[in-house]
Amino acid sequence: MIECKKLSKKYRSHSALSNLNCIIRENTITGVIGRNGAGKTTFMKLIAGYLKKTSGELRVMEENPFTSLKVSANSIFIDDQMSLPTSLTLRELLNSFARFYPNWNEPLAKELMTYFQLPQKAYVQNLSKGMRSTFHAIIGFAARCPLTIYDEPTTGMDAAVRKDFYRALLKDYLAYPRTILLSSHHLEEIENLLEDVLIIHNQNAFMHLSVSELKESVVAVKGDKAAVSEFTSMHNKLSINEVVPGMAMAIVQVNNYIRRENFPKLTFSNLTANEAFIYLTDSQEGGIDRVFERSELD
Amino acid sequence: MKFYEESDLPIYIQVAEWLENEILRGQFGPDDKIYSQYQLADLFTINPATAGKGLSILFENDILYKKRGLGMFVTPHARSVILSKRKNEKLTLLVNGIVDEAERLEVPFDELIDMLNRAKMKNIGERQE
Incomplete structure (x- = not known):
């Protein structure tokens, strides 16, 4: 699903990733773990096609994600600051996601909105941090993209919601297997969900192995x-x-x-x-x- | 989720042991279909690959067998395999631990046997109540 060879990214003179090699298999849940500033977000944004690589090779679904419509239509990147239009209500936002993503699971989106008590008529900018993250997570589940990337998805969520989120992530994965990348600072919370862990350290793929290894x-x-x-x-x-x-x-x-x-x-x-x-x-x-x-x- | 809070065994081994316990307590008999890796994943909120690893340990130990396309089933001799394996591994380890600790505490061997007897009597007494 994802192949990186000597992948590097520089922001002006500052190196964010250098010579990273890794292969991520299809339909696995991989935890992307690293200390602050290690390069996790840069790595995941490169895969989602949000950033242009500086050098090296990167293939996602056999294509270069930065210029690929296929990757764009089949992947979704979820973090706590997704720039969503502030003039649309949550309901209208969901409707526009539904139009873009062919596998959109509307019944699930609706049920999750009710379960987490998110008002359909609210605007994202008026949501609390935790509720906003929850709303983003719902988009991630309902989009049912073959490649789903969650960058620190639980920011601001309380412990009960986090627990629900992890359970929902797993249940949805069992029902619709897909490739999931999940970064978190709380490895102890996610380790049981993961098939593999990719540790990014000093701008590089430091280790790629199973949790038990x-x-x-x-x-x-x-x-x-x-x-x-x-x-x-x-x-x-x-x-x-x-x-x-x-x-x-x-x-x-x-x-x-x-x-x-x-x-x-x-x-x-x-x-x-x-x-x-x-x-x-x-x-x-x-x-x-x-x-x-x-x-x-x- | 952790099956045993204090356990620091890898999850896939905990899954295998949990299934063995289910077989021991008669929840699954010979030729019964055991949980699939997806059911186990759902049951314990763990990755299905981890659950699958637990199942394959049991397959390798001749406790489960595969039917193509149908899943995994309990072998007719699963119980005896589990019992003898536990006896050889876990019980031996525990007994070694007890003997080591008794030596450290300078408990004579006869007294250790007495303690084992008392523990046995206590269990019999509880069963009669």
């Missing part, structure tokens, strides 16, 4: 300081600290399965997918604590 790629080890050091010397150490004198705890990236029984002196524990992601993309050794330590030294 992400979890298994990072472990926490605790134990005698010497034993922990010996273990970390064999693997990619992401963080280590001395909990109490003589006892250390380390976070380690592992490439293959660790036979835990071979390390009787160490205690292993798993991380959540979100914790694994944070450690893997933490470029600053020591984290925020180090900043305070440094500033106190000055």
Whole structure:
């Protein structure tokens, strides 16, 4: 469905994406995860054809999305700031989407508007942040596009609505399978929905794997300081600290399965997918604590 | 959703274990059709691929078999496969853990056997009530 080779995007001299490679299969739900400013939105807007690439290759449905009518008619990009005309009511907006998208599911749109208590006669600019995001999400469901992209769709939604949104996303996907890209800062909320996770880090596709592979790629080890050091010397150490004198705890990236029984002196524990992601993309050794330590030294 | 809040097992393994429990408690008998990956996805709000992975673990372990175009069914010997697998894996692991902990706490082996007996008696007593 989507193929990127050495895809790059620059805004003037500022590089937002550089040499990104990835392939996204048809009818999968992929979570696009990254720290602030990593390039998630740029990546998704390039795919939707909203932005023109600077260099590299990008094929969506076998075409260049920036100039493709096919991509435009078969994809939808949902975020919290979709520029919708302010002179039309919600109902009129839905009607115009219905005219553009051939698979538009009007009964679903109607039911969802009622369920989330969105008044048909309201205007988008008068909606609260959360209700506006909900309205955008409804458009995303009802458009039933083969490629549906949600960039931070739950901004402003309260916990109950977010839960409904994720459930609706899954149910709709089961009924009408399609390719979905979903970015969020709350990996723990979406991980069970995802087939794959694409981690964008430093303007690049850092990892592309399943949620369980992400979890298994990072472990926490605790134990005698010497034993922990010996273990970390064999693997990619992401963080280590001395909990109490003589006892250390380390976070380690592992490439293959660790036979835990071979390390009787160490205690292993798993991380959540979100914790694994944070450690893997933490470029600053020591984290925020180090900043305070440094500033106190000055 | 998490089936067991404290569990840090991957979801597909939790799905497989949940289905095994359903078979153990008689919800599905030999040659019964089991939930499809889409039903499981809907039931637990998880990705259908994850649910499918759970099903294929059971298929590989000879607990389920496939009928082309019809879905997955419980094998006639599913129960005994699950029971012996659990005995070999889970129970062995738990017993090892108990023996290790007893040694750490310097509990003599005889006393450990007594504790096991008491636990057994307690269960029998509860069943009679």
